[in-house]
Amino acid sequence: MRLTALTAAMVMTAGAAWAEEKTLDIGVSDALTGGGAVYGLPQTNAVKLAAKEINASGGIKVGEDTYMLNVIAYDDKANPTEASNAVRKLIDRDGVKYILGFCCSGATGAVASFIEYEDAVMLVGNAAERSITTREIPNLTRTRPPADYTGAAAGTFVAEKGHKRVAVLGALDVGFYASYVDAFEKELEKAGGEIVSREAFGLKDRDMSPQLTKIRGQEPDAILVVGYVEPAAFIYRQAVELGIDVPRYGFTSGSEDQFTRVATSEQMEGVWDLRPTELTLLSASENGKAYHANYTEEFGIAPSPSSPYSYDQTYALKDAIEAAGTVEDTEAVAEALREIAVPDEVVMQYLPVDDKMFDENGQAYTSNGAFQWQGGNWVFVQDLPSDAAAYSAFLSTLDD
Amino acid sequence: MARNRTFILYWLALVGFVLLPQLISVKYYIHLCVLALIWVIAAQGQNLIQGYTGYVSIVQAGFMGIGAYSTALMGMHFDLPVWLTIILAPFVTAFFALLTGYPSLRVKGHYFAIVTLAFNMVIFIVLMNFHDLTQGEAGITGIPKPGGKDALFNWRDRETYYYFVLIIAALMTGLAALIVRSRIGQILVAIRQNEDLVGAVGIAAWKYKLFAFVTSAMFAGLAGAIYAHYQSFINPEIFGIAQSLDAILAVIIGGSGTIAGPIIGAFFVVFLPEYLRFADSFRLILYGLVLVLATIFMPRGIAGIARDLMEKRRGRT
Numbered sequence: 173m174r175l176t177a178l179t180a181a182m183v184m185t186a187g188a189a190w191a192e193e194k195t196l197d198i199g200v201s202d203a204l205t206g207g208g209a210v211y212g213l214p215q216t217n218a219v220k221l222a223a224k225e226i227n228a229s230g231g232i233k234v235g236e237d238t239y240m241l242n243v244i245a246y247d248d249k250a251n252p253t254e255a256s257n258a259v260r261k262l263i264d265r266d267g268v269k270y271i272l273g274f275c276c277s278g279a280t281g282a283v284a285s286f287i288e289y290e291d292a293v294m295l296v297g298n299a300a301e302r303s304i305t306t307r308e309i310p311n312l313t314r315t316r317p318p319a320d321y322t323g324a325a326a327g328t329f330v331a332e333k334g335h336k337r338v339a340v341l342g343a344l345d346v347g348f349y350a351s352y353v354d355a356f357e358k359e360l361e362k363a364g365g366e367i368v369s370r371e372a373f374g375l376k377d378r379d380m381s382p383q384l385t386k387i388r389g390q391e392p393d394a395i396l397v398v399g400y401v402e403p404a405a406f407i408y409r410q411a412v413e414l415g416i417d418v419p420r421y422g423f424t425s426g427s428e429d430q431f432t433r434v435a436t437s438e439q440m441e442g443v444w445d446l447r448p449t450e451l452t453l454l455s456a457s458e459n460g461k462a463y464h465a466n467y468t469e470e471f472g473i474a475p476s477p478s479s480p481y482s483y484d485q486t487y488a489l490k491d492a493i494e495a496a497g498t499v500e501d502t503e504a505v506a507e508a509l510r511e512i513a514v515p516d517e518v519v520m521q522y523l524p525v526d527d528k529m530f531d532e533n534g535q536a537y538t539s540n541g542a543f544q545w546q547g548g549n550w551v552f553v554q555d556l557p558s559d560a561a562a563y564s565a566f567l568s569t570l571d572d
Numbered sequence: 573m574a575r576n577r578t579f580i581l582y583w584l585a586l587v588g589f590v591l592l593p594q595l596i597s598v599k600y601y602i603h604l605c606v607l608a609l610i611w612v613i614a615a616q617g618q619n620l621i622q623g624y625t626g627y628v629s630i631v632q633a634g635f636m637g638i639g640a641y642s643t644a645l646m647g648m649h650f651d652l653p654v655w656l657t658i659i660l661a662p663f664v665t666a667f668f669a670l671l672t673g674y675p676s677l678r679v680k681g682h683y684f685a686i687v688t689l690a691f692n693m694v695i696f697i698v699l700m701n702f703h704d705l706t707q708g709e710a711g712i713t714g715i716p717k718p719g720g721k722d723a724l725f726n727w728r729d730r731e732t733y734y735y736f737v738l739i740i741a742a743l744m745t746g747l748a749a750l751i752v753r754s755r756i757g758q759i760l761v762a763i764r765q766n767e768d769l770v771g772a773v774g775i776a777a778w779k780y781k782l783f784a785f786v787t788s789a790m791f792a793g794l795a796g797a798i799y800a801h802y803q804s805f806i807n808p809e810i811f812g813i814a815q816s817l818d819a820i821l822a823v824i825i826g827g828s829g830t831i832a833g834p835i836i837g838a839f840f841v842v843f844l845p846e847y848l849r850f851a852d853s854f855r856l857i858l859y860g861l862v863l864v865l866a867t868i869f870m871p872r873g874i875a876g877i878a879r880d881l882m883e884k885r886r887g888r889t
Contacts, residue, residue, distance in 0.1 A: 252711065253810050256803060257603070257846070264600035278709055278807050285713045285805035289728050301710050345700045347710035 193231060193238050196499050198223065198489070199262035200245035200482075201255055201283065202273035202297075207375050208250030210401050210430055211275035211298045214479035216245045217471050218463075219272050222486035225466070225517075232490050234499055241486075244268060250275070252282030259283045263292050269502050270295070272485045275478075277301035277348050287312060293506050295489060297481035298425075300348040305535040306570040311506040313534035315481040315488070315520065317448055321563050322423065323352035325540040325556035326396075326446035327359025330421055335393040336365045338421075341383050341407055342398035344372040349398040352423055356396065368392050373407075375400055380407045384414050394419045401426030405434035412439045423447055425478040428549055437548040445550060449521050449541035450477035463519045477550070480519035487515040488529060510534060523560035531564040585835075589738055593731045602730045606802060608842040609737040610795050615822040615834030616748040617791025622820065623829035624752055625784040626764030627680075631672070631688040632792045632819035634695035637811030638665045639793030640800035641699065641706060644715045654718040658797045665793025666786050673785040677778060680767070692813050699808035711807025715800050733802055740798060741835075744791060749831050751787065760784055761829075792819075825866050827875025836874045 200219050203212030223241035226232065232239040244266055248255035255274075262268040271287075272295045274280040280299035287294045287309060294312045296304060302318035330338060338360060343349050357367050368390050371383035384407065387395060395418060397407050404424040408431075411420060421444045431440055451460050463483060467475040488509060493499055496508040514522045514529045520538045525531040537560035543550045593602055614632055621629045642664040643657040652660075676687040699706045706712070717727035718736070725732045751757050759780045762770045770777045800806045818841045826837025848858050870877055 251809055252805060252807055253607075253803075256805075257607075260603045261600045264603065265598045278711060278809050281711050281713055281807065282803065282805045285715075285803065303710060303713070307713065345709055347703075347708050350703070350708070 193240050195242050196232065196239040196270075196493075197242050197244055197266060197268050198486075199259070199266065199268035199271040200243060200273040201248045201258040201262065201271055201279070202245065202275050202482075203250040203279070204245070204247035206249045206251075207400060207402075208276040208279075210426065210476065211478055212248075212250065212273065214476040215273050215275050215297050215482035217467065218475065218479040218481075218483035219243055219245070219486050221463075221467055221470055222483045222517075224470070226486065226490055232493050232499075234493060234497055239493075239499060245273070248279045250279050252278050255279035256282050256286070259287070259292075259294075263290055269293065269499070270489055270505070272482055272489070273297055274299050277304070277346070280304055284309060284312060291502050293489075293502050293509070295482075295485040295509075297485060298478045300352075302348065302351055302567075302570070305533045306567060309534065311502060313485075313488070313506075313509050313530045313536070315484050315522075315536045316478070317535065317537045317540075317560075317563070318567070319348035319352040319423075320355035321537070321558070322446070322448055322540050322556075323355030324359050325558055326352070326421070326423065327356035328363075329446060329542055329556050330356070330394060330396070331360050331363030331365050333394075333419070335360075335419070337368045337390075337392045338365060338394050338396055339369040339371070339387040339390060339392035340367050340396045340398070341371045341373065341380065341387065342396070343375050343400065343403070344370060344398075346375070346399075349423070352398055353396070367396075373399065373403055375403065377403055378406050379410075381410050381414060384410055384416060388414060388416050392418060394421060397422040397424070399424065401430045402434060405431045405440075408443055409435035409439045420444065421446055425450055425476070427474055427476040429474050430476060431545075432548075437545075440545040441547075443545045444553075445543045445545075446556065447477075447541065447543070448538040449552070449555070450538070451475060451480050451519055457519070457521070459517060460519045484515070484518040484520055484522075487517045488512060491515045523558060525561050525564045531560075531567070533564070533567050535564065535567060537563065582832075585832075586742060589742075590735075593734055599730055602734050604842055604846060605839075606730060606734050606737050607799075608839045609734070609741045610799050610802070611819075611822060611838035611842055612741045612835050613744045613798070614792045614795035614819050615826070615838045616744055616831075617788040617795070618819040619823045619828065619830075619834045620748060620751065620760070620791070621784045621788040622823050623833065624757060624760040624764060625781060626767075627677070627781065627785070628685045628820060629688045629785065629788065630685055630813065630816045630820065631692040631695070632788070633811045633813070633815035634692035635665050635669060635789040635792035636796030636799065636815070637695055637699055637806075637808065638668050638789075639796030640806045640811070641712070641796075642793070643797035644712045644800050644806060645705065647716065648712070654716055654801060658718070658794070658801065661797035662790035662793040665796070666790045669786045669789030670782070673782050673789075677781045677785060689813060689816075692816050696808050696812050699811065706808070709807060709809070711805055711809075712800075713805050715804045715806065717801055717804070737798055737802070740794070744794065745831060745835065748791075748834075752831070756780060756783065764829075821863060823873075825863070825870070825873055827873030830873070830875040830879075832878075833873050833875040840874070 200216050202216045203209050220243050223243050227240045246258035248258045269292050274296040275298040277299045296314035300319040397404050425447050491512045492505050492508040496504040510530050523537045530536050540556035540558045542553045544553050618632045621627050639661040643661040646652050646657040672691050719727045822837030822841045825840050827833025
């Protein structure tokens with residue numbers, strides 16, 4: 173009896189050793205605290221969720237080996253130095269070769285400046301600064317389209333609504349918000365409209381009534397708000413409180429939960445968000461609905477609209493590793509990333525260029541959409557004009 | 573005898589710094605050491621105005637920013653070699669320090685601190701908003717390393733950069749020691765102790781204060797320039813008031829008015845936040861708590877405590 177038990181134990185141990193799975197550490201550098209955490213924390217959660225799903229469905233297959241993903245996440249506080257430290261730590265100390273996340277442009281730009289010389293692949297999520305994918309960095313890809321790609325579409329949409337005099341209130345010292353507004357203005361002017369005022373606010377500002385009072389005096393047809401979720405929510409609320417009764421357009425990518433922490437649903441009613449076609453429950457695909465449900469169950473809170481950028485990164489990485497047939501050769505995986513089709517599991521609605529998820533610059537494109545706050549939810553109203561191929565060609569001409 | 577002992581200690585420390593990369597197996601810590609050595613340069617400058625002259629300046633990171641942007645922009649627009657732009661950066665910073673130092677040194681104490689804080693804010697806002705020149709929040713990328721393509725050393729290797737920064741930090745520490753041991757240094761200490769008395773004996777205190785302020789800024793400018801070429805990327809975020817406060821803390825924690833203090837303090841402000849990462853979102857609270865306790869219970873800093881301990885031990889023997 174004792175012998176039988178021992179034999180059984182040996183067989184089980186041998187079996188376990190035979191079926192031993194390998195672990196692939198993937199890193200996340202993102203804003204887990206501070207102002208950028210509204211984007212960074214959901215992105216980090218989304219990578220963890222995707223890794224859990226990939227592990228549950230058998231991991232990443234590389235030849236005979238199967239790799240289970242282990243996520244190591246560090247807080248970069250959206251700060252360039254912190255991000256450099258976090259990524260150097262992931263690469264040098266933790267031996268990580270694949271780094272995801274990157275919600276914020278300043279921190280992302282800092283890492284992008286040296287990642288080319290590292291034995292690693294960088295997958296950028298929500299950071300929208302255009303120059304990140306104009307530097308021809310072979311081991312960098314990004315899932316979110318640049319801000320001006322969306323800004324141009326937004327300008328056309330607002331012009332089509334018949335608005336001629338638009339007042340802008342935004343975090344205009346942040347490069348990608350400024351480039352959104354520039355592209356918006358160009359399209360608005362084509363239709364005979366104009367921006368009558370460009371008022372700025374800081375990312376930590378919460379009282380925007382002075383700027384709004386000035387804007388009210390200029391009697392615009394509409395206002396455009398570009399900035400992080402929290403200050404934008406304050407603007408929408410204060411606009412109502414000041415009696416500004418013109419259509420409010422924005423570029424924020426905040427979830428319902430994030431907005432209603434600051435403004436009531438009534439104060440938000442009718443607000444437009446003109447952004448990439450990110451996640452909203454009412455417009456989501458089957459993948460989107462499943463992602464929303466799983467994320468909410470896992471983390472006890474609804475996902476932010478932009479969080480799937482990093483969820484999709486994780487699946488893109490999986491496909492690229494499987495296509496390259498290696499986890500060690502980062503060059504091969506980086507090359508494979510630029511060749512893969514859009515994975516089946518992704519949540520965002522990507523517009524492939526030449527049937528590939530990422531173009532030659534490592535840039536992915538989603539469609540742009542007009543979302544409106546209706547009865548407590550962001551409701552997808554219509555697609556905005558989004559010519560990914562044309563923008564990709566334009567991006568290739570830039571050299572920042 | 574005591575001076576000899578101090579001298580030997582400094583040499584031992586230098587030997588330790590030279591051997592350090594050979595003892596560190598994880599390159600990440602060499603990266604942190606490079607950042608700490610850059611902070612040593614900035615903190616030695618801060619110590620001149622704060623520790624020796626007694627004027628708390630809250631603009632050191634702003635001056636680092638001027639140094640960093642000037643070296644990057646001179647390289648980009650005038651195609652100057654990296655070595656030259658690094659050498660010129662402290663002089664550009666000195667020019668701005670002269671402009672700001674003259675009016676700000678007309679006030680004393682807290683007022684001086686507030687005026688310099690305002691200057692740091694102005695520098696930050698200009699860096700953020702003068703987009704055509706500084707590229708705003710997106711920052712400047714691709715700042716070249718020293719040495720160029722045919723360089724003798726691989727400047728992308730952190731170890732190479734470590735030794736480069738170590739040499740500069742040692743030279744600047746030596747320069748700071750020379751200044752404080754000179755007549756100028758003695759007058760600076762006298763200003764800290766009793767500025768009115770310095771004036772009463774016929775010394776134009778303002779000239780010496782301005783010298784300390786401008787020299788301090790040059791140290792910061794040099795630190796900023798070295799930082800820019802090390803990271804290959806700069807944006808305004810890293811030259812804000814929080815970083816100026818770090819420079820002040822480096823001096824206070826290390827030991828204000830000592831040469832060793834800024835060295836210890838610089839490593840402290842770089843490494844402590846890293847070691848508190850285990851505390852996740854509580855780490856900044858812990859960091860603040862450690863700093864408050866250190867400031868209350870170690871007013872003379874770590875260097876001061878070390879000196880007390882050594883003197884106690886000497887007294888026993």
